[in-house]
Amino acid sequence: MIVAENLGKKFRNKTVIRQMNCSIKEGSIYGLVGANGAGKSTFLRMLAGVYQPSEGKAEINGEAVFDNAKIKKEIVFIPDELYFFPNYNFRMMADYYASLYEHFDHHRFQMLCDHFKLDTRARIQNFSKGMKRQGALILALSTRAHYFFFDETFDGLDPVMRSLVKSVLSEDVAQRNSTVLLTSHNLRELEDLCDHMGLLVEGRIMFESDIDSLKTEMFKVQIALPNKNFDRDEFRQLKVLYYKKSGSIATMIVKGDRELVTDVLRSKQPIILDLLPLSLEEVFIYEMEGYGYEFDSLRL
Structure with a gap:
């Protein structure tokens, strides 16, 4: 080793x-x-x-x-x-x-x-x-x-x-x-x-991290809830690295176990729910933003 x-x-x-x-x-x-x-x-x-x-x-x-x-x-x-x-x-x-x-x-x-x-x-x-x-x-x-x-x-x-x-x-x-x-x-x-x-x-x-974990433990979520006035605080149980809401649909980058995250989101009875994979580059971007870095400045 x-x-x-x-x-x-x-x-x-x-x-x-x-x-x-x-x-x-x-x-x-x-x-x-x-x-x-x-x-x-x-x-x-x-x-x-x-x-x-x-x-x-x-x-x-x-x-x-x-x-x-x-x-x-x-x-x-x-x-x-x-x-x-x-x-x-x-x-x-x-x-x-x-x-x-x-x-x-x-x-x-x-x-x-x-x-x-x-x-x-x-x-x-x-x-x-x-x-x-x-x-x-x-x-x-x-x-x-x-x-x-x-x-x-x-x-x-x-x-x-x-x-x-x-x-x-x-x-x-x-x-x-x-x-x-x-x-x-x-x-x-x-x-x-x-x-x-x-x-x-x-x-x-x-x-x-190992590549499999990098790709499977972070993903993009698109969600709409019955209460259209929901905000980021609605998902405080999750580790949300990025949040943006446009109209009634929120887009989030979430890190964690996929099954557990899915269970939490489904418990809110969403009207729309999609979990989408991220490319490895996207994973690095959001990880670095979590450390306070601007990814563009790294020139990868």
């Missing part, structure tokens, strides 16, 4: 990560969403042992990651800004990775190259941005490591390649029980891939 406890990171006088707490289960795909500058890359670098925490701890299976060679052999970190050795072709880069990871799988490397249609003899400097991103993912998955940390995973990939990458990552988690942490500023890129998701704001995870 990956655990961050009261984790903090400062660069001179600037605090980038502050009192972060997070746990990521084995065999899961965890998506961390946040605006540019929220601290996603810094967080990944601490989990990968590149940066030493200024405070708190970052641990994998109960061991601190920084300066821990044993743990680092089980980690692959692919940063947002990719680096390959100048003048190396893709096969030479694979050989370099094999020198670092004892379980590097050359057969899988070739299979993935064929799958993604990448020429192993081609010089990487001649690859497009999307091809370089594909190449980094192929190298990472060929290591047979257990923990994968990918920063802005889908940057530069076209929709077909994004779908292919998601399929390969899901298969790896299912077959090997590996653990994947993905970051993105784009929520839509991650919502159909991740088991759990967290929102990083100003260096702190504001909230996190």
Whole structure:
């Protein structure tokens, strides 16, 4: 299990990560969403042992990651800004990775190259941005490591390649029980891939949940009651995040158990009652408004 406890990171006088707490289960795909500058890359670098925490701890299976060679052999970190050795072709880069990871799988490397249609003899400097991103993912998955940390995973990939990458990552988690942490500023890129998701704001995870709970424990309600003069106070038993009434119909965003909420609403003998699902983006919008943030300012 990956655990961050009261984790903090400062660069001179600037605090980038502050009192972060997070746990990521084995065999899961965890998506961390946040605006540019929220601290996603810094967080990944601490989990990968590149940066030493200024405070708190970052641990994998109960061991601190920084300066821990044993743990680092089980980690692959692919940063947002990719680096390959100048003048190396893709096969030479694979050989370099094999020198670092004892379980590097050359057969899988070739299979993935064929799958993604990448020429192993081609010089990487001649690859497009999307091809370089594909190449980094192929190298990472060929290591047979257990923990994968990918920063802005889908940057530069076209929709077909994004779908292919998601399929390969899901298969790896299912077959090997590996653990994947993905970051993105784009929520839509991650919502159909991740088991759990967290929102990083100003260096702190504001909230996190499994995807199923996020989608099923918050929904839109449209309701009309026999007494047309009802107001928000009529629903004080419920956790109402948003309320607006137009004419005789009220629209609400309600958080809670769907069956219990439905029972409460039906007890009021409504003339109209509809419970509608929300997209994951809508869920994040209303969650953040509950914390007093303007979602537009987060630029997700």
